Amino acid sequence: MNNSSLGEFSILIALVFCIWGFVNSALGGSRRDSRLAEVGRRAAIPTFLFATFALIVLEVALLTNDTSVNYVANHSASTSPLWVKIVSLWGALAGSILLWAWLLAGFLLLVSRIAKNDALRPYALATMFAVLTFFLGVNATVGSPFLEVPLPPLDGNGPNALLQNHWMMAVHPVLMYIGFVGLSVPFAYAVAAMLTGRLGETWLVQTRRWSIVAWAFLSAAIVAGGWWSYEVLGWGGYWAWDPVENASILPWFFTTAYLHSLQIQERRRILKGWNLGLIVAAFSSTVFGTFLTRSGIVQSVHSFSKSPIGPVFLGFFAVMLGITLYIAYKRLSLVRDDHSLDSPLSREGAFLAGNLLFSSFAFTVVLGTMFPVFYEAFTNKTTSVGAPFFNQVGIPIGLAILGLMAVGPALTWRRLEGVALRKTLTIPGIMAVLTSITAFVLSIRDINVLLTLAFSSLAIGVLFVVTGNAVHQRQQAEGGSSLKALSDLLNAYPRRYGAYITHLGVVVIAIGIAFSGAYKVERELAFRPGEMKTVLGHEVRYYNLVGEERPEKTIQAAKLEVDGKEFYPAQNYYGTQREAVSTPAIQYKVSGDFYMVLVNGDPKDQSVSLKFISSPLVSWIWIGGLIVVIGAALTLIPAIVSEPKTDSSNVAAASD
């Protein structure tokens, strides 16, 4: 049996087990038959095994350069380095869907093993089986990586040049898919909650950790993608509001809103409808995003060639949303909340406002991405909506979110006495004003940067004051040193302090975005060999062009000396692709990067044109991303010390 039929065969078997699992889980749930439900649950094992086998077959085909498999013939080459061959598995459409399906099968297996055996589980598993059936179905039909090539070429076409130019490509897509797939768990439980009518807090609490894990992976993937763009695309930026970037930020917006508003339901048993809506929106936006970027309907740096997979994803999106909305409609009476908000000036009021802002941001992104498509459909005029639109709308919304994030931890549940709020906000407020004044004196005039700085110091100040108050109260109640009180608090409320650290990470990212966005400067200059120029405050000397031939690419680089150190911004030419992919050279500093791009080099007279970009504080974004993920990981740690029974009203001022 050759790789082609072996791969197709194992996908088909996995598909059969998957459907078997769906039918039994669904029947087991609806007939309350635990035997059937158990059969369904166990189907997760063979489904995962055969999906894994299919993945291994494709990987073996890539590594052995078996060009009789169409995916290998189209997207791989024998000359590629080993790591590129390995990651080629997700370097193109069909393979990335197989990876997606495999991860989903893995998550399904995990849920089937560790989820609590309750009335929700069969329905949740059935939902996940249904989603997996779609993905395996795509892999078995229109998106098969295993089609046999009748006359195998000697070598494949090679992977996309942009994708093999940086090792980040090995990491970013996997993080993104884990995030996407992770969202299927809370989504499945939300559907299960609606089907069973058990709309209490159970499903939220059971899937809280899954949601946080998915969110952390999404956050890491988005930051990693920005970094890839920065390192590879040679324009010194990290976010271009490209449709594929927009598609990745949508589920992040919804999940972020969801992680906040689920706490309201946990605490106050309200906003049931919001939470269901947000998680359904988060998961379905991953499917919508895949449709958007894979169908060729919008142009994107990432868009793969047009294929029937786009419409298939649109169909799945429509069916999924239709079914979910229908179930929700049927359960409308149960979604009703027990009571309402007490006061808008409360923790839950702030979360609600944040929900609205995140949803508006998501709407803005969808509108900006889709507008040209609709406009052309109605007026037959080609238009584009560029970064200026997204920045103009996104910056105010982003600042409002940052401001809300700053005051949020100072607000208490239910309602707040104005005096207490004033007490908490006085010092941070003074800090915010002082920071802005200092920045203004240091000749920062950009209003967005000033506001970002003000909100950032407000956020940091509030976190310190709130933590300090909690330490003080604990010390008074339990005695001991303040250090012991702090460590007790950290052990008792990892969720709260993890969230605080994540907020600090967001502040760091916000400052990085504000400065690199407002104060990025760009110069493009021509150099003759040996020439020296001062560019944006750096001494730049250009020596000559140097070249290197590798099996998979030809490198042409300019030898530069910048501030006494050597740099080699380069252009890479990959195999059959005629266009160069530039590899910028970057001088990294916490205060700001100096970014050098070889735009053009003439081998005859050795003259070059170089682009230089100075981007202040840009590396704060990557550092902040790391802090965000660390904070999210901390929230997953179970609380060690049992919560003190006494004096709970005081602690409530700064509880989760």
Place this chain on the structure above:
Amino acid sequence: MNPRSNNSWKYILGLVIILGGVGFVLSSSLNTNLTFFITPSEYLQDTAKYSDKTVRLGGVVQENSVKYNKQTLELRFVITDGTSKFPVSFTGTPPDLFKPGRGVTVEGKFVGNTFQGSQLLVKHSEEYRAPKPGEVLDYANITDKIKDSR
């Protein structure tokens, strides 16, 4: 979701302020930031509409019109759609795929009769072949293909 208490007007007010604000910013900035793709002829037909706006001008780089100063990085060429043409001025290095006889999209603004480009976009098309001497270019087809360059 169901503020049934007597202070529900506060929520409605908050909702109106947030959604109204977002809606206002959305519509106004969509109006100013919608970039049209036009050909030189389309510009001539509707000059008033496009004259002060950032547009994407698409057409073919006219043969023998490219002047490029390697030291100052000043690039001048003529863009044409077969019937109308405009001189384009741009500062920066032209991309590898920028060649006479090929389709190009320039983002920028008209200053008088010269198009001041801020960005050169060349479609990564695999179908390109060099035109034979004397061959008449299919302008409509080329322009159609570069419409969605990024």
